[in-house]
Amino acid sequence: xxxxxxxxxxxxxxxxxxxxxxxxxxxxxxxxxxxxxxxxxxxxxxxxxxxxxxxxxxxxxxxxxxxxxxxxxxxxxxxxxxxxxxxxxxxxxxxxxxxxxxxxxxxxxxxxxxxxxxxxxxxxxxxxxxxxxxxxxxxxxxxxxxxxxxxxxxxxxxxxxxxxxxxxxxxxxxxxxxxxxxxxxxxxxxxxxxxxxxxxxxxxxxxxxxxxxxxxxxxxxxxxxxxxxxxxxxxxxxxxxxxxxxxxxxxxxxxxxxxxxxxxxxxxxxxxxxxxxxxxxxxxxxxxxxxxxxxxxxxxxxxxxxxxxxxxxxxxxxxxxxxxxxxxxxxxxxxxxxxxxxxxxxxxxxxxxxxxxxxxxxxxxxxxxxxxxxxxxxxxxxxxxxxxxxxxxxxxxxxxxxxxxxxxxxxxxxxxxxxxxxxxxxxxxxxxxxxxxxxxxxxxxxxxxxxxxxxxxxxxxxxxx
Numbered sequence: 001x002x003x004x005x006x007x008x009x010x011x012x013x014x015x016x017x018x019x020x021x022x023x024x025x026x027x028x029x030x031x032x033x034x035x036x037x038x039x040x041x042x043x044x045x046x047x048x049x050x051x052x053x054x055x056x057x058x059x060x061x062x063x064x065x066x067x068x069x070x071x072x073x074x075x076x077x078x079x080x081x082x083x084x085x086x087x088x089x090x091x092x093x094x095x096x097x098x099x100x101x102x103x104x105x106x107x108x109x110x111x112x113x114x115x116x117x118x119x120x121x122x123x124x125x126x127x128x129x130x131x132x133x134x135x136x137x138x139x140x141x142x143x144x145x146x147x148x149x150x151x152x153x154x155x156x157x158x159x160x161x162x163x164x165x166x167x168x169x170x171x172x173x174x175x176x177x178x179x180x181x182x183x184x185x186x187x188x189x190x191x192x193x194x195x196x197x198x199x200x201x202x203x204x205x206x207x208x209x210x211x212x213x214x215x216x217x218x219x220x221x222x223x224x225x226x227x228x229x230x231x232x233x234x235x236x237x238x239x240x241x242x243x244x245x246x247x248x249x250x251x252x253x254x255x256x257x258x259x260x261x262x263x264x265x266x267x268x269x270x271x272x273x274x275x276x277x278x279x280x281x282x283x284x285x286x287x288x289x290x291x292x293x294x295x296x297x298x299x300x301x302x303x304x305x306x307x308x309x310x311x312x313x314x315x316x317x318x319x320x321x322x323x324x325x326x327x328x329x330x331x332x333x334x335x336x337x338x339x340x341x342x343x344x345x346x347x348x349x350x351x352x353x354x355x356x357x358x359x360x361x362x363x364x365x366x367x368x369x370x371x372x373x374x375x376x377x378x379x380x381x382x383x384x385x386x387x388x389x390x391x392x393x394x395x396x397x398x399x400x401x402x403x404x405x406x407x408x409x410x411x412x413x414x415x416x417x418x419x420x421x422x423x424x425x426x427x428x429x430x431x432x433x434x435x436x437x438x439x440x441x442x443x444x445x446x447x448x449x450x451x452x453x454x455x456x457x458x459x460x461x462x463x464x465x
Contacts, residue, residue: 075278075314080321084280094272095279096303096341096348097244111381112404115416206235218414218447224434225260226414226447238262238448240427241434242301245283247441253294255438263297263332263448264288265400268319270303271311273341273348278318285326292328297453299332301379302365305341305350307357309364312336316368323374330462331453333377335400336365339384359390366397375452375461379429382420391423400427400446414447426450 075083194200194214200207207229208215214233220226228237239260243251244267256264266288269280288298302319306312315336323330338358341348350358366376378389379400385391391399403418412431427448434445457464 075318080314080317081325083278084318084321084325094274094343095245096270096273096305096343097246097267098342111383111402111420112406113416113420114408115405115413115419116407205233207233208235218417220412220414224412224431224445226428226430226445228447228449236449238451240264240446240448241436241439242429242444242446243267243283243287243439245281247283247287247439247443249283249286249290250440251287251290252438253290253296256291256436257294257296259437261296261436263299263446263452264291265299265301265332265335265446266291267337268300268302268322269315271305271315273305273343273350276305276307276311276349278315280318280322284322288326288328297331298328299330299334299377299452301335301337303337304361304365305348306361306365307349307353309360312361312365313368316365316372320369320372320374329464330374331456331464333375333398333452333456334369334462335377335379336362337379338362338389339380339402355388355390358388359393362389362394366394373461373463375456377426382418385421385423398427398450399423399425400429401425402429404431426452 078086189203192202194202194207194209196212197210198208200209208219208221208227214229215227216229216231216233218226218228225239226237227235227239230236240263241256241261242265264287266284267281268284269278271278284300288300292298300319300323302315304312304315306315316334319334323334338350338361340346341351343351346352350361353361362378366378369376375398377398377400378385378394380389380402382401382403385399385401399421401418401421403420405413405416405419407413412433414430418425418428418430427446427450429444429446432442432444434443436443436445453464456462
């Protein structure tokens with residue numbers, strides 16, 4: 001019942017009872033406590049524990065990190081740091097991610113899934129996907145009480161005194177009731193009044209409404225921007241992209257940030273699928289510095305074609321050195337990207353090894369990253385995670401899964417999620433056809449389901465404090 005109506009009815013009942021009794025009754029010191037209107041408990045959110053894989057070891061101290069990442073491993077007869085600075089190592093003839101190579105669609109055809117059409121909302125994405133408070137003052141979580149009304153310590157002794165007492169009591173009750181109908185504005189939460197269609201910030205949570213309906217689950221908003229909302233409609237995801245040399249360095253990172261992007265994962269390097277030569281991505285350093293300066297959270301990945309554990313460790317060493325040399329604080333994991341190479345007839349060196357050997361390669365990379373005090377992760381397509389890697393041996397590492405859903409009409413679709421991968425994952429790459437302000441070429445778009453910056457800082461990973 002509305003609190004104002006409740007108080008008014010209470011006051012009227014007291015008046016009627018007092019007059020009927022014919023004597024002055026003692027009036028309670030306070031009205032009954034009442035809770036002002038609140039929507040569903042905003043503290044309830046998506047349970048991310050199921051999405052959090054256990055990293056068993058504690059990050060190394062700063063001293064051990066320094067020794068672990070001292071780049072003593074030799075790459076083709078060179079020290080890692082010298083290798084990174086040597087422009088002659090920029091061999092791109094067998095870059096697995098070259099979009100100009102018609103054979104090169106790493107794992108994407110295998111992971112493209114036709115799903116029922118989404119009810120896409122034609123609405124521009126917000127400036128930021130992270131929940132923000134509305135301008136209204138939220139109500140206190142504690143119950144609200146009325147002000148003192150009146151108290152009487154003795155009963156009246158004459159009809160005049162009874163009449164006077166009754167009159168006085170009635171006057172005080174009416175005055176208090178009227179006053180209670182106009183409580184201080186600071187004590188009342190504004191009504192939950194979302195728009196018919198659009199974003200709505202309320203009580204520290206962010207919602208999206210479409211045609212008066214509150215969105216839940218995965219949704220596509222504004223054409224290519226994907227989001228996830230929990231069962232109560234609270235936004236609980238982060239907007240991400242990943243880039244490499246194929247997006248160049250002519251990126252306006254301030255526009256990227258303003259277009260709602262929260263994090264970017266940048267390619268550090270690759271190993272050629274034919275030559276087997278490790279290569280650095282020359283755009284890594286300027287892009288991570290530009291992204292970090294604009295306020296984006298940064299992660300990194302290395303496209304592996306390693307066939308031995310030693311080669312995997314070499315790739316990890318290269319990326320660790322590049323991360324350190326950049327001077328940027330990485331608030332997202334360092335991923336190994338292992339998938340279909342894109343070479344004709346599945347002839348890439350990583351395509352031909354066994355699942356058992358490939359699993360050992362991925363584990364060696366992740367363990368090298370973790371030993372250096374950084375947080376590792378695995379990127380691959382849903383089909384490779386299911387069939388080409390033994391994920392029972394890799395459950396200690398977080399998963400970034402790729403699955404590209406298309407509607408029957410050919411448009412991007414997200415409502416069904418990455419349905420082909422049933423195990424835990426923390427990031428979903430749902431399209432390579434994303435559009436972002438500040439980047440001229442198409443870009444991979446991702447939905448992040450875990451608050452990595454907070455988690456990594458709290459647990460001391462990536463040298464974060």
